[in-house]
Amino acid sequence: MKTQNMTYDDGTHYWGRIWLWGMGVVLLLLPAAICLYFDAWPEANGLFKGLIAVAPTFWAVGTIEVLTYVPMLGAGGSYLGFITGNLTNLKVPCTITALNKVGAKPGTPEGEVVGTIAVATSSIVTTLIIFVGVLLIVPLAPILNSPSLKPAFEQILPALFGGLGVALIGQNLKVAIVPVVSMIVLFVCAPSFANSVGLVFVPVAAAIAIAAARIMYKIGWLK
Amino acid sequence: MNHEFSVNSPFLFAAVSIILLLVMAQAVFFLVRAWRQAKKLGIDTVKLKSVVKSSAIFTVVPAISILLGVIALSKKLGIPLPWLRLSVIGALTYETTAAEAAASAVGSSMGDTSTLLTASQFSTIIWVMTLGIMAGVILTPIISRRLLNGVDTLEKRDKRWGEILMSALFMGMISTFLGIVFGKVNTGLVGWIPVFVMLVSMVIMLICVVLIKKLKIKWVEDYALPISMIGAMALAIPITNAVNSAVR
Numbered sequence: 112m113k114t115q116n117m118t119y120d121d122g123t124h125y126w127g128r129i130w131l132w133g134m135g136v137v138l139l140l141l142p143a144a145i146c147l148y149f150d151a152w153p154e155a156n157g158l159f160k161g162l163i164a165v166a167p168t169f170w171a172v173g174t175i176e177v178l179t180y181v182p183m184l185g186a187g188g189s190y191l192g193f194i195t196g197n198l199t200n201l202k203v204p205c206t207i208t209a210l211n212k213v214g215a216k217p218g219t220p221e222g223e224v225v226g227t228i229a230v231a232t233s234s235i236v237t238t239l240i241i242f243v244g245v246l247l248i249v250p251l252a253p254i255l256n257s258p259s260l261k262p263a264f265e266q267i268l269p270a271l272f273g274g275l276g277v278a279l280i281g282q283n284l285k286v287a288i289v290p291v292v293s294m295i296v297l298f299v300c301a302p303s304f305a306n307s308v309g310l311v312f313v314p315v316a317a318a319i320a321i322a323a324a325r326i327m328y329k330i331g332w333l334k
Numbered sequence: 335m336n337h338e339f340s341v342n343s344p345f346l347f348a349a350v351s352i353i354l355l356l357v358m359a360q361a362v363f364f365l366v367r368a369w370r371q372a373k374k375l376g377i378d379t380v381k382l383k384s385v386v387k388s389s390a391i392f393t394v395v396p397a398i399s400i401l402l403g404v405i406a407l408s409k410k411l412g413i414p415l416p417w418l419r420l421s422v423i424g425a426l427t428y429e430t431t432a433a434e435a436a437a438s439a440v441g442s443s444m445g446d447t448s449t450l451l452t453a454s455q456f457s458t459i460i461w462v463m464t465l466g467i468m469a470g471v472i473l474t475p476i477i478s479r480r481l482l483n484g485v486d487t488l489e490k491r492d493k494r495w496g497e498i499l500m501s502a503l504f505m506g507m508i509s510t511f512l513g514i515v516f517g518k519v520n521t522g523l524v525g526w527i528p529v530f531v532m533l534v535s536m537v538i539m540l541i542c543v544v545l546i547k548k549l550k551i552k553w554v555e556d557y558a559l560p561i562s563m564i565g566a567m568a569l570a571i572p573i574t575n576a577v578n579s580a581v582r
Contacts, residue, residue, distance in 0.1 A: 119367075119371045119374075122367070123367070124475075124478070124479050126363070126364075126367070127474075127475060127478075128475040130360045130363070130364075131471055131474055131475055132471070132472075132475060134356065134357065134360065134422075134471070135468060135471040135472065137353055137356060138353070138422075138423065138464055138471075139464060141349055141350075141353065141418070141460070141464070142457060142460045142461045142464050144349060145346070145349075145453075145456070145457050145460060146457055148337055148345055149337055149339045149343075149453045149457070150337075150453075151339060151452075151453030151454045151456065151457040152454060152457060153454065153457045153458035153461045154440060154454055154455070154458050156439075157436075157439045157440035157441070157455070157458040157462075158439075158458050158461055158462060159439075160439035161435055161436040161439035161440070161458065161459070161461075161462035161466075162462055162465060162466065164435035164436075164438075164439060165431070165432045165435045165436065165462055165463075165466035166465065166466050169428060169432065169466045169467060169469065170466075170469040172428075172469075173467065173468075173469025173470045173473065174469055174473060176469075176470055177469070177470055177473045177474055177477055177478070177481075178477070178481065179503065179506070179507055181474065181477065181478045181481050181482065182481060182482065182485050182500065182503060183503070183504065183507075185482075186478055186479070186482055187364050187367070187368055189474055189478050190364070190474060190475070190478075191360060191361060191364045193423075193470040193471055193474045194357060194360065194422060194423055194471065195357060195361065195421075195422050195423070196420075196422055196423040196424045196425050196428075196467075197396070197400060197420070197424070197425045197426065198425065199425060199427075199511075200396050200399070200400075200425060200426060200427075201393065201396040201397070201400075203507075204392070204559065205389050205392050205393060207504070208388055208389070208392055208559055209385045209388060209389055212384065212385065212388055212555060212556075213377075213381050213384070213385060216497070216500070217500060218482070218485050218486060218489060218496075218500065220371075220375055221372075221375060221377060223368075224368040224369075224371050224372040224375065224377070225372075225377075225385055227364050227365070227367070227368035228365060228368050228369065228372070228382060228385050228386060228389070229385055229389040230364075231361045231362070231364050231365035231368065232365065232385070232386045232389040232390050232393070233389050233390070233392070233393045234357070234358075234361040235358060235361050235362070235365075236389070236390045236393040236394070236397065237393055237396075237397045237400065237421065238354060238357065238358055238361075238421050238422075240393075240394065240397040240398065240401065241397065241400060241401055241404060241417065241420065241421045242354070242421075244398075244401035244404065244405075245404065245413060245417050248404075248405065248408070248413065251401075251405075252405050255398070255401065255402050255405060256402075256405065259571065260571070262527075262570045262571045262573075262574035262575070263567040263568060263570050263571050264399055264402055264567070265570070265574075266527065266528060266531040266566070266567055266570035266574075267395075267396070267399045267563070267567060268511070268514075268515075268528075269515045269528040269529070269531040269532040269535065269566070270531050270532070270534075270535045270562070270563045270564075270565075270566035270567045270570065271396070271535070271559075271563050272508065272511040272512055272515060272532060272535070273531070273532035273533065273534065273535025273536040273538075273539065273562065273566060274535045274536065274538065274539040274558070274559050274562030274563055274566070275508065275511075275559065276508050276511075276512055276532075276536060277536050277539040277540055277543070277562075278539065278558075278559065279504055279505070279508045280505070280508065281543070282501065283498075283501045283505070286498065286501050286502050286505050287505045287508075287509065290502075290505050290506055290509035291505070291508075291509040291512055291513075293509070293513075294509040294510050294512060294513025294514075295509075295512065295513050295516050297513055298513040298514055298515075298516050298517045299516050299517075299519055299520065302517045302518060302519075302520055302521075304517070305513070305514045305516070305517020305518065309510060309513070309514040309517070310510065312510045312513070313506055313507050313510045314506070315506075315510075316505070316506035316507070316509045316510045316513075317502060317503050317505075317506025317507070318506070319506070320502035320503070320505040320506045320509070321499060321502040321503075321506075323502075324498050324499070324501075324502045328494075328495060328498055333498055
């Protein structure tokens with residue numbers, strides 16, 4: 112298929128696949144280049160142990176992130192977001208804010224371009240801030256690492272989710288109530304899940320939310 | 335080739351810079367495409383600029399927290415690797431866990447900053463961190479089209495239900511995050527700190543909503559989420575201190 116004759120969405124998937132898989136290869140080239148340049152090969156035992164510790168969990172989390180975030184970010188936003196990372200703490204809330212601001216819905220043509228613009232802007236700004244931070248790492252590190260600021264940065268996620276929660280839950284209180292209560296009960300009763308692995312419960316919460324919403328929709332509570 | 339290894343080798347800085355330039359190129363590529371498409375759809379430039387502005391403003395605080403992650407990891411891994419991993423693909427929560435798991439697998443630890451990593455240990459760590467995070471990169475192109483078409487079909491069949499379904503997906507996500515905040519309440523008052531901070535953030539957001547909706551102060555819109563986040567983070571300091579002194 113000629114790229115000129117493609118629709119915007121076809122083009123997004125076409126270029127998205129090239130960029131995302133291309134960047135995936137580039138990311139794999141880095142450890143390969145390190146092996147060759149320093150003649151330093153990974154220890155088979157350590158590699159195996161490390162992967163066993165990391166891969167099953169994070170591949171599961173990664174899969175769930177794709178299923179959850181792709182419909183929110185849209186195609187373009189996803190092809191960019193899954194390479195630039197920091198989805199939960201940055202790209203997703205950023206996109207939600209942008210969509211709310213212009214009143215666009217995810218899944219619509221307008222939502223698609225707004226999502227892409229939000230993710231792209233956020234990616235560029237993040238890269239620039241970290242670049243400046245790395246340049247100034249010597250004077251900055253003691254300030255940012257100071258013990259008096261530590262409690263603030265430790266609480267960045269609760270501080271983000273509170274505000275984001277109000278913005279999201281306020282849009283549809285009835286749909287929110289059942290999953291919110293269920294998840295609070297779950298994590299209070301099973302605190303060992305409440306870490307980065309906790310994200311695997313998103314589909315569970317979504318299924319609970321969808322089931323509850325379906326019942327409310329059928330009996331006419333949701334107009 | 336056998337060059338002397340250092341976690342801050344110029345070779346690593348050069349390689350990371352090239353990759354970051356490529357990622358920036360990808361971001362600009364998608365930004366330009368989406369911008370042109372938005373004009374074709376007849377979306378007002380003022381509206382698009384406001385999307386860019388609010389996205390940029392929102393990004394600042396989380397980006398600084400990511401920078402903190404770079405600083406924390408750089409003590410053991412040097413600057414280039416954490417710089418790359420947290421600018422692209424990685425997330426704060428993932429990289430710290432993955433680096434620790436990989437470091438302990440090669441018989442080291444992220445906390446042990448006094449012994450230097452050997453080249454072979456470093457190479458093992460970077461392979462583990464890279465392979466561990468590839469799920470999203472591999473799966474997105476395979477799944478996303480089908481997934482988006484599925485959502486689309488559903489919305490066409492029953493528009494209202496499609497909207498409710500999307501909203502239920504958002505609620506599933508946010509309720510999991512809110513639930514995780516409660517994960518430490520069993521450990522006593524200290525475990526409630528995240529909950530208090532979250533409540534503060536909610537209250538500030540509600541005040542912003544009142545300012546926007548009732549008092550029609552429009553400029554607050556762009557800053558509502560950053561304000562509630564920074565406000566709650568700032569108040570996290572006295573909250574933490576108060577809880578600690580109450581416990582003691």
